[in-house]
Amino acid sequence: MMRNMFSSIVRKIEWLSLWSGRLLSVLVLAMVGIILWEVVMRYFFDRPTNWAMESATMIFGVYMMGGGVYALLKGGHVKMDILYGRWPDRKKAVADLLTFPLFLVFFSILLYLSAKYGFESFAMKEYATTAWGPPLYPWKLTVPVIVLLVLLQGIAGFLRNLFLAITGEAL
């Protein structure tokens, strides 16, 4: 009963994280393509673009921060495992439960801040003050979405640990 409820929530969140990763991972090819285009245009046609560097930087921002969701799903965030690595799984789960509030507070505050600045930018229809001058607000609005996804994946991990700590079985 409890198992079903937990696992259905966890599975939904992890599905979301996995797909965010699959979609974002393609962006590395987009960055390679855009920057390559700029190099080719500059050296072979002597026509440097005014948008390549900026758009690649914007893609990069979303890609890097958004990658944190996938890294969290895959356990890619490095931890020091001198002690931790030797503990049995259930003890690991308890330790993770104890540090979870720090994670929760950190990303909740970041969610609030990024949403605040994102909507501020949206409300004034902020544009970049460069020659190309793309709109900045859609880009800034991706930040709260990313932070929300990180937060959700963190909660999925929390539920896994909680189940393991209570029942002694992996979800």
Added chain:
Amino acid sequence: MDPLLITLIMFSSMFLLLLTGFPIAFILGSVGMLSGLIFWGPFSLELMYFATMEVMRNWVLIAVPLFLFMGYVLHESGVADDLFDAVVKWGGGLRGGLGMGTIVICAIIAAMAGISGAATLSMGVIALPAMLSRNYDKKIAVGLVQAGGALGFLIPPSMMMIYYAFISGDSVGRLFAGGVVPGLMLAGMYIIYIGVRCYFQPHMGPGLPLGQRAGLHEKLMATKALLLPGMVIATVMFCIFTGVTSPTEAAAVGAAGALVCAAVKGRLSWELIRKTSLDTLNLSGFTAWMIMAAVVFSKVYSGLGASAMIRSFITGLDMNPWVILLMMQASFFLLGMVMDDIAILFLCMPIYVPIIKALGFNPVWFAILYVVNMQMAFLTPPYGVNLFYMKAVAPDNVTIGDIYTSVIPFVLIQLLGLILLMMFPGLVLWLPDYIFNG
């Protein structure tokens, strides 16, 4: 509040949390956040958003995912196997030849991938069993794979130097150039050690029996496979060092070149792209949050006046600058025993770099000393990254004890290298000066 007390609180809570297995990025972030909130005020929380933005719009850091991708693609297209094949053919007859060749491979892999450990993993799988089956002593075989793998951060491209540039504002090109001579020097020292040791003690690393040695034709065929990846590396270096493109653009050129390599070898597939791009995303995502969190930590730390206090304290100490430099090196080494190299970089460098500049030392030189120092950290327990990699891939008859003792001669060589680089800064600075001031 007394900066000394703040230092004590921030760092001790960080070390305590490290023991719980909480990811290092989140430790730095939450300790920074809470210290800011308690000692500075609620407005300091805004720093968290600005730190995120600082990472998200950084043109220099774009090189990170691109170089990672280039390394993964070259790796997946089987370059390491080709390299080792060539080494067996060319060096097999020599005493210690496979070992010396493996170091050369590690240096080449270091020039393809900007991370440490890439070479340890692939050589641990390919070269180690091959050496053991040819009766190499397991101590020397296990040790040299780890030492060679640690070259990844020294020989450009190097992630560590991109992060350093992000903090110190030095040029990535200069830092990359600074790593070339020390990297080749260390590789050369390993090769001399292996060659001399195996020459006088042939049981450590015997040559192949005459019948199994390759002929010239075979040797040349094996070398042909290396032409394309070699050209990719050469192009990237050429672009960076001649200033034809920025390091970031060179990284994109390299990534595209790696894809071409894979295609020519017939290895390019959706599966390869899917795997390499997900691996790249995983490491990039981790790095991004580590940097973001470390920026929060160090901004709060300096905002509370603690960095300035430490700085004026140290520069005010009427002490020989070299003593301070040595103390910094010792602190890297000690932290390296318990912490991740990226975390150490982001914790220490915002404090150390201004001091180094105030003392009149060259920041590029200091960066290289740091990287060499971290190579020792990779090989020394308890938190030795390459030791973990080795444990993961080593054959069953190699014990943890073997792994720990095997690195001792190589750590001593690294220490010797570090001392040489300290005594003769020209070894580091000659190339960047020649390229960029020439």
